[in-house]
Amino acid sequence: MKNSLGILGGGQLGMFICQAAKKYNIKTTVFSDNKNFSAKEFCDNFLIGSFTDQNLLDKFINSSSFFTIETENIPITVLRKIENKKKVFPSSYIVEIAQNRLKEKKFLNSISGVKTAKFKKIENFSNLESHIKLFGRTGILKSCEMGYDGKGQYSISDKNINNFKNNDLKGYILEEVLDFKKEISVIVCCSKKNTILYPPVENIHKNSVLRESIYPARISYKIKNEALLLAKKIATKLKLQGILAIEMFLMKDDTLLINELAPRPHNSGHWSLDFCKYSQFESLIFSIFSEKLVQPEPTDSCKMINVIGKDYEKKKKIV
Numbered sequence: 001m002k003n004s005l006g007i008l009g010g011g012q013l014g015m016f017i018c019q020a021a022k023k024y025n026i027k028t029t030v031f032s033d034n035k036n037f038s039a040k041e042f043c044d045n046f047l048i049g050s051f052t053d054q055n056l057l058d059k060f061i062n063s064s065s066f067f068t069i070e071t072e073n074i075p076i077t078v079l080r081k082i083e084n085k086k087k088v089f090p091s092s093y094i095v096e097i098a099q100n101r102l103k104e105k106k107f108l109n110s111i112s113g114v115k116t117a118k119f120k121k122i123e124n125f126s127n128l129e130s131h132i133k134l135f136g137r138t139g140i141l142k143s144c145e146m147g148y149d150g151k152g153q154y155s156i157s158d159k160n161i162n163n164f165k166n167n168d169l170k171g172y173i174l175e176e177v178l179d180f181k182k183e184i185s186v187i188v189c190c191s192k193k194n195t196i197l198y199p200p201v202e203n204i205h206k207n208s209v210l211r212e213s214i215y216p217a218r219i220s221y222k223i224k225n226e227a228l229l230l231a232k233k234i235a236t237k238l239k240l241q242g243i244l245a246i247e248m249f250l251m252k253d254d255t256l257l258i259n260e261l262a263p264r265p266h267n268s269g270h271w272s273l274d275f276c277k278y279s280q281f282e283s284l285i286f287s288i289f290s291e292k293l294v295q296p297e298p299t300d301s302c303k304m305i306n307v308i309g310k311d312y313e314k315k316k317k318i319v
């Protein structure tokens with residue numbers, strides 16, 4: 001099928017990708033490793049099971065002409081198997097970098113003019129003890145893979161460092177604790193024809209979970225342009241085809257540090273569903289099917305509030 005799209009993962013982001021695809025008569029097949037998933041009622045077909053089940057994976061590969069992801073936490077071997085026959089957007093090369101904090105940080109710092117928080121690879125407790133001294137005896141220990149919403153992250157100081165003595169610390173990094181002014185994010189989308197950027201939004205996190213995104217970010221024109229330039233530079237270096245969200249820290253001296261990359265639509269871009277002519281999900285579809293992208297020119301300000309868990313039940317009662 002020419003106009004068909006396979007999506008790995010069927011959560012909220014997968015659901016919105018399906019809705020956007022439907023608008024343009026593209027048939028979707030969702031591969032979910034979870035029985036109950038948000039995209040179930042919005043996709044045309046679905047497969048449920050382990051991504052590494054060869055039989056299911058073959059069926060999935062045969063289902064569609066192009067493929068995309070709604071989470072970077074997909075085994076890279078699975079993406080490569082798809083790429084042996086079909087195209088994945090963004091490519092497995094990009095996902096491999098973005099799904100591992102160590103690879104991601106090394107990649108980002110290799111680009112001239114791009115910087116992140118200072119970091120050290122951690123493999124054991126003695127690494128943690130020695131490296132924490134470099135960052136003023138505090139740091140954030142982060143698992144290199146599979147983390148989201150602050151999961152797999154620990155604030156470390158003299159007070160609690162000894163609690164980690166018997167932990168297996170292979171596959172972690174230690175980051176310096178940044179005293180930033182604010183967090184912003186930029187979404188960049190590239191098709192074969194052109195590149196567009198969703199302008200920076202300001203992100204408010206509580207306990208490492210995104211709670212609000214405010215458009216436009218309350219930053220100067222100069223910082224806005226710097227953020228857009230950084231996003232474009234990173235996308236170019238990655239030879240991006242598809243969509244990529246870039247989280248940034250605005251420091252007290254007005255420099256921008258890159259926090260992390262998400263090679264998929266992003267929660268902080270949900271405002272584009274209501275305030276842009278084409279949402280981040282539609283732009284992703286256009287990029288996959290090599291259409292010309294339309295630069296979003298939102299004219300109004302807005303705010304996205306992330307309604308989570310029990311709060312959602314309360315909202316439903318009000319509506």
Ligand code: ADP
Pocket residue numbers: 117140147148149150151175176177178179183205208209247259260
């Ligand atoms: P996740 O994959 O869970 O989103 P992040 O690395 O983006 O992981 O961390 C989640 C949040 O924790 C960030 O949005 C930020 O608020 C805070 N945070 C992460 N790294 C640092 C740091 N080095 N210094 C201060 N705060 C940080």
Ligand code: MG
Pocket residue numbers: 247259260
């Ligand atoms: Mg993050």
